[in-house]
Amino acid sequence: MKFTIQKDYLVQSVQDVMKAVSSRTTIPILTGIKMVASEEGVTLTGSDSDISIESFIPAEDEGKGIVELERRGSVVLPARFFSEIVKKLPKETVQIEVQNHFLTVIRSGKAEFNLNGLDAEEYPHLPQIEEENIFKIPADLFKNMIRQTVFAVSTSETRPILTGVNWRVEGKQLTCIATDSHRLALRKATVELENDAQYNVVIPGKSLSEFSKILDDSNDLVDIVITENQVLFKTKHLLFFSRLLDGNYPDTSRLIPNESKTAVTLNVKEFLQAIDRASLLAREGRNNVVKLSTLPEGVIEVSSNSPEIGKVIEEVQSISIEGEELKISFSAKYMLDALKALEGSEITVYFTGAMRPFVIRTVEDDSMLQLILPVRTY
Amino acid sequence: MKFTIQKDYLVQSVQDVMKAVSSRTTIPILTGIKMVASEEGVTLTGSDSDISIESFIPAEDEGKGIVELERRGSVVLPARFFSEIVKKLPKETVQIEVQNHFLTVIRSGKAEFNLNGLDAEEYPHLPQIEEENIFKIPADLFKNMIRQTVFAVSTSETRPILTGVNWRVEGKQLTCIATDSHRLALRKATVELENDAQYNVVIPGKSLSEFSKILDDSNDLVDIVITENQVLFKTKHLLFFSRLLDGNYPDTSRLIPNESKTAVTLNVKEFLQAIDRASLLAREGRNNVVKLSTLPEGVIEVSSNSPEIGKVIEEVQSISIEGEELKISFSAKYMLDALKALEGSEITVYFTGAMRPFVIRTVEDDSMLQLILPVRTY
Known part of the structure; x- marks a missing residue:
């Protein structure tokens, strides 16, 4: 040579x-x-x-x-x-x-x-993949879908299936779901698909992260081929193969509440910064937990308390609060991850009580959803 | 409050x-x-x-x-x-x-x-320092003097005195010397000093590094006060105190050769990049050692060999070679550190034989000097 x-x-x-x-x-x-x-x-x-x-x-x-x-x-x-x-x-x-x-x-x-x-x-041979059923997503959308879900996969090997992202294709719609059983991220998008093929596979989170790093922020289409135990992503001059995870992904649809008792709409940036400050002291204490309470006149209070160091109280003016009063505790880290993953400047948090999972959505966009399980402190 | x-x-x-x-x-x-x-x-x-x-x-x-x-x-x-x-x-x-x-x-x-x-x-009280004998250096010069010497201090505690930089003031001239006994860095500068005070102290390398990080790149004067066991650096709104190291700093003047048998003048950038590439393979082998040989027509060859991985040969056209032919081996890391510390675009390396320390100087500037001990390989 x-x-x-x-x-x-x-x-x-x-x-x-x-x-x-x-x-x-x-x-x-x-x-x-x-x-x-x-x-x-x-x-x-x-x-x-x-x-x-x-x-x-x-x-x-x-x-x-x-x-x-x-x-x-x-x-x-x-x-x-x-x-x-x-x-x-x-x-x-x-x-x-x-x-x-x-x-x-x-x-x-x-x-x-x-x-x-x-x-x-x-050198080992690469898997041979028949390129029969291809579907396509623009690279920039694909990168966003990965970014908005992959952070929520489990890092623990106790349930290996949860270290992957569940990809389901049905009726030309791709749904990506990741959960570590304490929080869940979901993102949907329409894909280009010639037939009505259906898929339900689990791709290792690490594979998606690595591929995302290589992928340009263009709107060039990425070809995706799913086989029994492999997925192949194709761009102009690159082939990216990943094995799939074995096993059945848990049915997460029942976890997502359809109704809510309290709905709080907030400016993402203000809320995110308040949570970030409250978490400064929470880190030392009980697993980075902050409290959120609704106050009169559309104000919400975010607080945390670490007896040895001190405490912090933040007030955030919401855009609206609808429904019942609420006090709830949750992981500041999960909330920060979720807020950073969502797009848009305003979000609504849908609570169904202090002990029930709550859902965060971008206002007027149901293609993405973040769900967090609260922490019992009351 | x-x-x-x-x-x-x-x-x-x-x-x-x-x-x-x-x-x-x-x-x-x-x-x-x-x-x-x-x-x-x-x-x-x-x-x-x-x-x-x-x-x-x-x-x-x-x-x-x-x-x-x-x-x-x-x-x-x-x-x-x-x-x-x-x-x-x-x-x-x-x-x-x-x-x-x-x-x-x-x-x-x-x-x-x-x-x-x-x-x-x-809270413990800060040392009380009588500000009788102050000398002054512009901040940007001071930062340079620290940068050009402090990297050469020893990181081992076997001879604690070598973890500091030796500062000598004599005849309104400050000389800073650092050595880890394998290489030595020296930088001189004239200081503003009202009397003819003399000092010979050793300041911990860590203190100088930390102070350098705080100091702005301005030409504002830094006030320096040296006492028996403390040094104080003063800027407009900042006092920086450091303890001094106990003990006598070794006499390094005899280590620096006054004559040379081979003098090679080189473009810093070309030489530095050649050493950097040669060190890529040297890292695996014997303590990051590269070989340098003079060739005919003003060419020098830099090479290294790591039997399991491979070898590399670089040719660099020198500006001039004066004196005897030479083959010598040295640590690529020490050479890179020395070249990065020196100012100017051209340097001369003064060799006195394959087994003797060699000196690197910026062309036409004797205020700074780097010395490296060779490694025996022939």
């Missing part, structure tokens, strides 16, 4: 596939990046066997020559060293040549690196 | 004194910030007993009212909470009131914090 390549394309591509490379893998060759050079271009692959990323650098991009091939071939290079080296090369172009025993020479200007490579034939 | 204060002044001042507050102190009251309010303004103090910082917020600054006093007094507040609280307060002004038992109420807009304070009488 021997070719010359534009450095910036190589750096970007290496950075993308590195998202899948783990230094803690039990399969030594997976600490490397696989590189294959052909007339069409150069393909890089990184994998930790849960996630695999394939990035393609075309020989030509918009009429500009990117890769100049002298000899086809392939090699696996140590990922960490290779990624640090390409970032620091002195010139705009890089020559990569594989010699005997996969010794790989990387040249740029007067810098010459010799890296011990491995045989690409020994 | 009761007063109202402009939040931005309070935030800045708290941030400055926080530099001296350690959460790992054995004296509980030192986890707090002392606050004293009088007609002149508000004084904040933080200390870890090695370093003490006093910051003064005047009642009026350039004709603008900063502090409005209602009642004089003092209190000690938990530093970590107080600093986080003031940063997040909602309004431009803050009211602070000490009630019974040092309970302190902090009000801003509709936010009200109650913090349990302590009696300021129990």
Whole structure:
């Protein structure tokens, strides 16, 4: 293998596939990046066997020559060293040549690196996915859907299924749900889908987070293919594979109350800052819990108390309070996460009593919902 | 105590004194910030007993009212909470009131914090320093002198004196020297000094780093007072006290060679980047060591070899090579530190053989010097 390549394309591509490379893998060759050079271009692959990323650098991009091939071939290079080296090369172009025993020479200007490579034939094969049922979402919407749900997955392995996000497709609508059993995030969107295929799968939260980091904020469509045990996300020059989680996702629909006894509409920014300040002292005490009480004249009081340090009381003027008076306690962290995930400048919190889960929605938008379980303190 | 204060002044001042507050102190009251309010303004103090910082917020600054006093007094507040609280307060002004038992109420807009304070009488007194012999350095020069030497102090406590920077004042010249016994950094400057006082003290590297973080990049003069066991740095509204290190600093003058057998003049940026790339593979191997060899026609070769990973060879065109041929090995990290510390775009490295310390100087500037001990590999 021997070719010359534009450095910036190589750096970007290496950075993308590195998202899948783990230094803690039990399969030594997976600490490397696989590189294959052909007339069409150069393909890089990184994998930790849960996630695999394939990035393609075309020989030509918009009429500009990117890769100049002298000899086809392939090699696996140590990922960490290779990624640090390409970032620091002195010139705009890089020559990569594989010699005997996969010794790989990387040249740029007067810098010459010799890296011990491995045989690409020994690199595990990526899953073969039949691209029959594809559905499509614009990249920016997709990133938002991930951002608004993935933070709510469980970080504990006691119920592994909850470390993933439940994706359901039905009637051309995708619903994403994440819960750690203390709070729940839900986001819906319409997808482009040619048939009436239905899916109900659970994608590891980590896979979605990593893919979101690679994805640009454009409205280019992302192709999504779901199989029995894999999901594939496709963009122009990138394939992102993730395994799916085994098992049945709990039915969360019964958890979400349909009615409410108290509905408080608030300015997101004011409410968020008040909760943030109240949580400063709550952190020391009982699991970051703050209290919320309705007061007369549309005022709500947010407070927390940490006997050794002190206490804090915040008053926030609501836009409206409808229904019964209320005192309730909840995790400040969950509330901050939920408020940061929602869009829009105004939200309504729907309470059904101090001991019942409550729902936060953006005013006039039912495509997203956050639910939090209260904490018993009264 | 009761007063109202402009939040931005309070935030800045708290941030400055926080530099001296350690959460790992054995004296509980030192986890707090002392606050004293009088007609002149508000004084904040933080200390870890090695370093003490006093910051003064005047009642009026350039004709603008900063502090409005209602009642004089003092209190000690938990530093970590107080600093986080003031940063997040909602309004431009803050009211602070000490009630019974040092309970302190902090009000801003509709936010009200109650913090349990302590009696300021129990806070240790700052050292009393007679301001007889003051010398002065502009702040920006002072910051540079710290930056160019402090990185070379020892981080090991086996020879505690080497964790400090040796300051010598003689004939109106200040010389700062730091060494960890593998490399040495030296910086000289003329100071403003009214008499011919001489000093030879060792200031903890940590104290200088912390003070440097607080100091603005202005050419305002910093007053420096050295006593038997303390040094005091004074700026307009800040006092910074540090204890001095006990013991005699080693005589480093004999370590610095006066002659050289090979002198190589180089562009700093090109040399630094070549060393940086060579160190990528060196990190894995023998203690981050790179080799440097002179080649014909003014070229130098920088290389490193890590048998399991691979090797790297860099060629750098020098501006000039004078004297004997040379092969030498040294720590890439020490060289990078030294090159980053020096000013100017060209440096000369003066070698006196492969086994002898070598000196790096900025071309045409003898106020600063970096010295590195080579590593035996041949």
